[in-house]
Amino acid sequence: MxxxxxxxxxxxxxxxxxxxxxxxxxxxxxxxxxxxxxxxxxxxxxxxxxxxxxxxxxxxxxxxxxxxxxxxxxxxxxxxLDKYQEIKQETTEKESGDKKATDFPPIDPIPEKAPPExxxxxxxxxxxxxxxxxxxxxxxxxxxxxxxxxxxxxxxxxxxxxxxRVELFEAPKTNLIDRVNLAELTTAKFEFMQGIFMLAGLWENRDAVFIENDTTSKLLDEASDRLTKILNDKWNQGKNLTWSLKHVGNNGDHIEIKIKDPSVKGRYTRPSLRSSGFQTYFLISMMILARTQNNKGxxxxxxxxxxxxxxxxxxxxxxxxxxxxxxxxxxxxxxxxxxxxxxxxxxxxxxxxxxxxxxxxxxxxxxxxxxxxxxxxGILLSNNFLIAEKTLLTEGPSDVIYILSCIKRLKTLGKIDIDLNDLSIVDAGSSDNYVAMAKLMLSEGREIVALLDGDSSGDNIETKLNKICEKELQEKRLQIHKLPKDKSTEDIFTDITILKGSIKSTAEYLVNQGVRSWEDKIDLDDEIKKIKSTKNKTLGKLIDEVTAGMFVEEEKISKLSVSLDYEDKAKTNELAPTEEAKTTMESLKEKLQLRGEKSAEKSVFEVVPAS
Missing domain, CATH: 3.40.50.300 (P-loop containing nucleotide triphosphate hydrolases)
Structure with a gap:
């Protein structure tokens, strides 16, 4: 339940x-x-x-x-439901059971007090x-x-x-205890070490390992390798650390965790000597593991x-x-x-x-x-408060909405696994601002993919990036993903039927609000039919041209307004994105090295069986 x-x-x-x-x-x-x-x-x-x-x-x-x-x-x-429906049926049958047949002639029953309902x-x-x-x-x-x-x-x-059972976990108020003997290991105070033993595959052998000899030393070495592999794979900040379980004390009657850190040259370090953040992550994860294994249910x-x-x-x-x-x-x-x-x-x-x-x-x-x-x-909108470390730069705010809408739909359909907490999609603006935004993001240590349309604007931005960000491109801190020739974000990531509906709704809204006036003898449905992918022009450019011709003012519709309407319509539509959208997103995922929602096949909370 x-x-x-x-x-x-x-x-x-x-x-x-x-x-x-x-x-x-x-x-x-x-x-x-x-x-x-x-x-x-x-x-x-x-x-x-x-x-x-x-x-x-x-x-x-x-x-x-x-x-x-x-x-x-x-x-x-x-x-x-099955279990308690049966109980209900049994109770009903018991209450309304048939009288037993006998060989004796019926006699008047002796009045009895009816059992309580x-x-x-x-x-x-x-x-x-x-x-x-x-x-x-x-x-x-x-x-x-x-x-x-x-x-x-x-x-x-x-x-x-x-x-x-409800279990509450709080941030640690004291340092981790990373040294233990057998008597202490099974007590509540040493839940962290219980989790370490379970994760490393030592828990089943706990009664035998608290004495140092050739056999138990080998067991600790194998457990250390398991622990290092799992933690390196699943913990982003600890991927360069080597973990060791060592015998200490009187003839190895204690086991201690040691860490080999490339940034500390002269000695091993230990979890209890690390930062509060380091200790918090491991205390929580190991306590969960220990408590779950110790209390089945x-x-x-x-x-x-x-x-x-x-x-x-x-x-x-x-x-x-x-x-x-x-x-x-x-x-x-x-x-x-x-x-x-x-x-x-x-x-x-x-x-x-x-x-x-x-x-x-x-x-x-x-x-x-x-x-x-x-x-x-207390966050202002200008803070762009959900920016993650891996950034996809786009050429406009509508691109952000179309791409995010496409990712969410692909995720819902199980077509792609992307952790959106890992990704920020940022509008870098026009070609004049795009390179400056890229340099700003790179200066913050972000991994960036520049997504460019397959048109003259995209060509212009690509030329500038190659010139100004040459070093970052060589180091692959910045990568460029160019859409096919004469293709824009609208061509790849939108559903054309929904997009046409949003353009029509936005145009009608502008006229109804008195912001725009229809061009003389305009047939809106005929104009909307002109909006489709072509070989010689991006869909984004075509939308600008067609919508500008709808109004007396000869001014194109705001792409952002269209995209906001599109986002609302797409939420209630069950159409699947195109195969081209899927393959493009897979390519972007690979370039940005985006992770899935979960910690992959095994997590830091999973017990590894002893070999």
Whole structure:
């Protein structure tokens, strides 16, 4: 079962009822500090029996006659429905069973007191199993509120066992412990080392390796190679490190992690001596691994500001690792970092804000160009706040919209796997500004692909880039991707039917608003029919010419206005992008070395079996 929503009333900063609609995999609670993000996590955690609602959790402005209440709504699966439909059927048959036949003549029955009717939970039509807590203190226990089918109340204890365990992970407040003996290894304080042993394939041999001899030394060497390979493959910032597990102490009764870092020439280093960000990434990942393996079952994982000490690169790596974890567990995390906002799935993001009436939740913060996110985090539009390290430069703002729309459609259809958190698509402007933008991006250490139309403008920009950015082109920090001759972004990345509809809608809007006037005797449908890919002219250029001829003013339609309408129409259209669009995106993905959404085949959270 996955949690679909939580309804919270009178809990800490939430005075009135607030509903959090949840994605079945990953959820991001975005907001400034002290706006109530952590309070929502703690309310979710109260699903556990050992996390009661206390008097301190009661909202300070809640009327004394009102109770604190939290409801957890879970979507049930077919297995649940099949099982409890059978129980319902068995109960019905038992209640209405036929009388037994006998050989004796019937006699008047002795009046008996009818058995009481069994009590049933209230039912709902949403296929949900709903749990709740109401009030505070010892009497505020988790109970069943409603079921998707008719289930006797006597089954409550059984239903309560179906709850997933909620685990909260916080940023480390002390240094990692990277040295351990056998007695310590199995204690909760050493979860980090448990995760290391599991990842390296040592966990099954833990009873034997805490003594130094030729056999155990070889086991540690093999485990070190496994650990290095996995971490180098999956962790962007740690790809140059070599990890070693070494015997230390009295006859090898302790095992210690050492790191060979190319930037540290004179000695080994250790995780406990590294930065807070380094320690955070590994503490979280290894604790998750250890806790999951030690407690088999279903989980909801909560993370309170996991990116606090992480470099932006590591935050993106963490997002990709979260995608792997969410195959088996549901995740909710809080953040006020731009690099932990999910661009692949905008619906996963929720903005948490503080108002005079308490904490409020915006379920759709991606609307109006992420306005509520920008307001919550104090970001101006000019900050271009979701720029990633790998950048695709385009010749205009409409190109950005067409390309992004195409990528999203290809991802939805399973035709391409690109992590949008890894990519920024930037309008570099006209040929006069394009080279300057490229130099600016290169000065920030970005990897850039310049996407150019197959026309004279693209030729002009290419000539300038070859002259001014010769060194960067040789180093492949900058690469040029030229579209085929007489092809523009509109030719490759748009659906011509949707595009024609958007041009028509935009033209009609301009006339209806009094901004433009139709050219005399113009037939709009005939003009729209002229818009199609040709051999001697880019579609972008053709659109400019055709639309300019529609109006008395002889002024072309804004490509940006058309693209914004196109974006809206494309969201509700199920047409697949062309094969040319797919192959072009695959080529751009390869040049930019874009990663997929997940951490590839194995993640830092996956146990490696001992050989």
């Amino acid at each position: 996955r949690l679909t929503r939580v309804i919270i009333t009178g809990f800490r900063s939430i005075q009135k009822s607030e509903e959090v609609v949840l994605d079945p995999r990953i959820n991001v609670l975005i907001g400034a500090n002290d706006h109530g993000k952590t309070n929502i996590l703690d309310a979710i955690k109260c699903l556990n029996d050992d996390c009661p609602v206390t008097e301190e959790d009661r909202n300070w402005d809640l009327p004394v006659t009102d109770a604190v209440k939290v409801q957890w709504h879970f979507a049930v699966d077919k297995e649940f 069994p009590a049933y939970f209230a039912t709902n039509s949403d296929y949900e199993l709903i749990f709740y807590r109401e009030g505070v203190g010892a009497t505020s226990k988790v109970r069943v509120l409603s079921t998707p089918v008719k289930i006797p109340e006597e089954k409550e204890t059984e239903l309560l066992t179906l709850r997933p 279903k989980f909801i994982y909560l993370f309170d500001e996991p990116g606090t000490y992480l470099h932006p690169h590591a935050q993106l790596d963490l997002q990709r690792s979260f995608e792997i974890i969410s195959d088996d567990a549901q995740l909710v995390y809080t953040t006020h970092s731009l690099f932990l906002i999910n661009k692949n799935y905008p619906n996963r993001n929720k903005v948490i804000s503080k108002t005079e009436s308490g904490t409020k939740i915006d379920q759709k913060p991606f609307l109006k160009n992420w306005k509520s996110v920008r307001e919550s985090l």
